[in-house]
Amino acid sequence: MVATLQLQMNQNLFLRDPQETDLGRKIIRQSVIMIDQIGFEGFTFKKLAKEISSTEASVYRYFENKHKLLVYLIAWYWNWLEYKIDYNTNNIDDPFKKLDIALKLLTEKKKKDPLFPDIDEEALSRIVISESDKTYLTKQVDEDNQVGLFRGFKSLCKKVADIIKEINPEFNYPHALVSTVLQAANQQIFYSMHLPSLTELNAKQKKLDEQNFEFLRTIVIKAIT
């Protein structure tokens, strides 16, 4: 018997908490699978409702629109990552070690986490790579930010930036560097798979995640020391 956890999600991310009902959990589980497969543009509430034997209108009771659902999923992912970093850097003092652990967790190939049986983290991590920028690259970014929809990403950014400040309190750009690196971690994987002339990381070679780790670690360490 394994315990399961629930990540605390901001109330403004949903109309009705999808973690509290059967239908809600189905919406989350199936939307991760479908957005991964057909992409966010191709994904609709109608298609989703069909797959889970419900109706479009019922899905709308949980999420205002499909954009908000995406924001929810991406926020869940960042919360999950931050939880893992907290868990794995607990009791570690050396900030260099903490940085390495954070970068390792950030870049490692994700696999299903039994603590959260409703979410396929492998599929979700692919969604983060392809779709996460779309959560804030909109005209409503300021409203969405105001009600805290991007707290997950900002909190993670602060966490890693704080490690960097421990290593070098003189460095002028801890947050800028970390936000750049968090983005680059996903971008470089996307490039290596689809636009390979933009990166030396090679998706055809083994251990793409480790290549990514080495690249990002080089950038960060050189920048701050």
Add this chain to the structure above:
Amino acid sequence: MVATLQLQMNQNLFLRDPQETDLGRKIIRQSVIMIDQIGFEGFTFKKLAKEISSTEASVYRYFENKHKLLVYLIAWYWNWLEYKIDYNTNNIDDPFKKLDIALKLLTEKKKKDPLFPDIDEEALSRIVISESDKTYLTKQVDEDNQVGLFRGFKSLCKKVADIIKEINPEFNYPHALVSTVLQAANQQIFYSMHLPSLTELNAKQKKLDEQNFEFLRTIVIKAIT
């Protein structure tokens, strides 16, 4: 009397060359203004057609769909930037100087270029910040890449990577570093304006573009030396 130029655009970016007709040039000019104002999601061919006193169907004779139009505009921007870098680094030998010029051109606040009277480069540069990632973060990225739609960005990336190779031929990640920096240049501006806790760059202070230049230059120089 000032000469005007035409940037050479890949044939697959359009159905009919918009630079060759009056209606085509109107489509380009007005779509830059409108996407900047209402965002790519809110932008439709119907609204555009109304503004230029034409019809939706006529716009479709030039571009297969609104996504292709966006790809065209972004490609134009990267071609323009590369043209400016070529022009300004001509006859300069010192690769450090060339790098500085490239980063300066990349980060400087854009203003209308009289060489290209049909395009409002200031508005277009805002579009690049908010919308450019959407050109390739799609399920058709491989098809689009196959027919050369992203050549502009890739060519620019190679150009700057070649400068970095001149400075340090031993550095393992010239393309990965440059693609990261090209993206970060836009992201950091967006963050400073909309998600300020993600960066030390301050949109409220003067010379945001120079702050951005200093940040990116620090990252690049430290990474490669």
Add this chain to the structure above:
DNA sequence: TATTTTAAATAGTATTACTATTATAAACTA
């Protein structure tokens, strides 16, 4: 048991993205 509250389904509408067909104008040819 009756009543209130909540949840989900039915049945829509307005808008969007896109297209087949027709009309008009320009260019070429006999």
Add this chain to the structure above:
DNA sequence: TAGTTTATAATAGTAATACTATTTAAAATA
């Protein structure tokens, strides 16, 4: 120059999408 071809753009659609008002069903409470 009259007739024919070709190019261009407008008309008039359709199918799909995003979203909502209303109704029905189920559950909780008094």
